Amino acid sequence: MDTLGARLAAVEAGRVVIEMAWARGLTQQHGFLHAGMLAAALDSACGYAASTLMPEDAGVLTIEFKINLLAPAQGPRFRMEGVVVKPGRTISVAEGRAWGIAGDGQEKLIATLGATLMTVVGRDGIRH
Numbered sequence: 001m002d003t004l005g006a007r008l009a010a011v012e013a014g015r016v017v018i019e020m021a022w023a024r025g026l027t028q029q030h031g032f033l034h035a036g037m038l039a040a041a042l043d044s045a046c047g048y049a050a051s052t053l054m055p056e057d058a059g060v061l062t063i064e065f066k067i068n069l070l071a072p073a074q075g076p077r078f079r080m081e082g083v084v085v086k087p088g089r090t091i092s093v094a095e096g097r098a099w100g101i102a103g104d105g106q107e108k109l110i111a112t113l114g115a116t117l118m119t120v121v122g123r124d125g126i127r128h
Contacts, residue, residue, distance in 0.1 A: 001018070001041070001044055004020055004023075004026060004037055004040065004041055005020050005021055005023055005026075006018050006019065006020035006041050006044070006080075007019055007020070008048070009079070011048070011052065012052070013052050013053060014049055014052060014053055014083060014084040014087065015049055015052075015081070015082070015083050015084070016045050016046075016048040016049040016052065016081070016082045017045065017079060017080070017081050017082075018041055018044060018045045018048075018079070018080045018081075018082075019077065019078065019079050019080075020041060020077070020078050020080075021076060021077050021078075022074075022075065022076050022077065022078070030072070031074075032072040032073045032074050033073035033074070033078060033100075034073075035067070035069055035073070038067075038069070038073050038078075038080075038098055038110070038111055039065070039067050039111075039113070041078070041080045041098070042065075042067065042080050042082070042096040042097075042098055042111060042113040043062055043065055043096070043113065043115060044080075044082075045080040045081060045082030045096050046062070046065070046082035046083075046094035046095070046096045046113065046115040046117065047060045047061075047062055047082070047094075047115070047117060048060075048082060049082035049083055049084050049094050050082075050084050050087070050092040050094050050115075050117040050119075052084075053084055053087045053092065054092075054119050055119075055121065057121060057122075058119050058120060058121045059119075059120040059121075060092075060117050060118070060119065060120065061117065061118045061120050062115055062116070062117050062118075063091075063116050063117065063118045064115070064116040065113055065114065065115040065116070066113065066114050067111055067112070067113045068111060068112045068113070069110070069111050070109055070110055070111055070112065071100070071108060071109070071110045072100075072110070073098070073100055073110045073111070074100050075100035075101045075102050075103075075108070076101070076102075076103055077100075077101040078098060078099065078100055078101065078110075079098070079099045079101060079107070080096060080097070080098045080099075081096065081097050081098075082094050082095070082096045082115075083095055083096075088119075089119065090118065090119055091116060091117070091118055091119075092116075092117045092118075092119070093114070093115070093116055093117070094114075094115045094117060095112065095113065095114055095115070096111075096112065096113035096114075096115065097109060097111070097112050097113075098110050098111040098112075098113075
């Protein structure tokens with residue numbers, strides 16, 4: 001998330017919000033936030049949300065996601081929210097939404113993401 005300039009804005013059980021600013025190095029040829037950057041931030045929001053409901057010694061791995069790009073990712077700021085819709089001992093399902101935030105504070109839904117995540121326990125190097 002450091003590479004994207006993203007930060008955790010809210011963390012609660014089953015829900016995480018990530019915020020980030022527009023940066024030229026994260027854009028595609030038309031100046032919009034690149035879909036890959038958007039997908040990475042949404043995937044992280046969903047993964048962190050799932051992690052909040054897992055045992056403390058567990059890690060989380062995304063095993064599948066599907067993103068719907070609804071509008072060009074423009075705005076000086078962006079907000080990504082991940083919410084767990086079905087927690088599980090081994091497999092969890094989360095949904096993500098991303099908004100572009102204009103200079104006047106107006107928000108526009110720009111993407112949705114559905115993610116399937118796996119709880120991982122007892123593997124070195126995997127942490128929340």
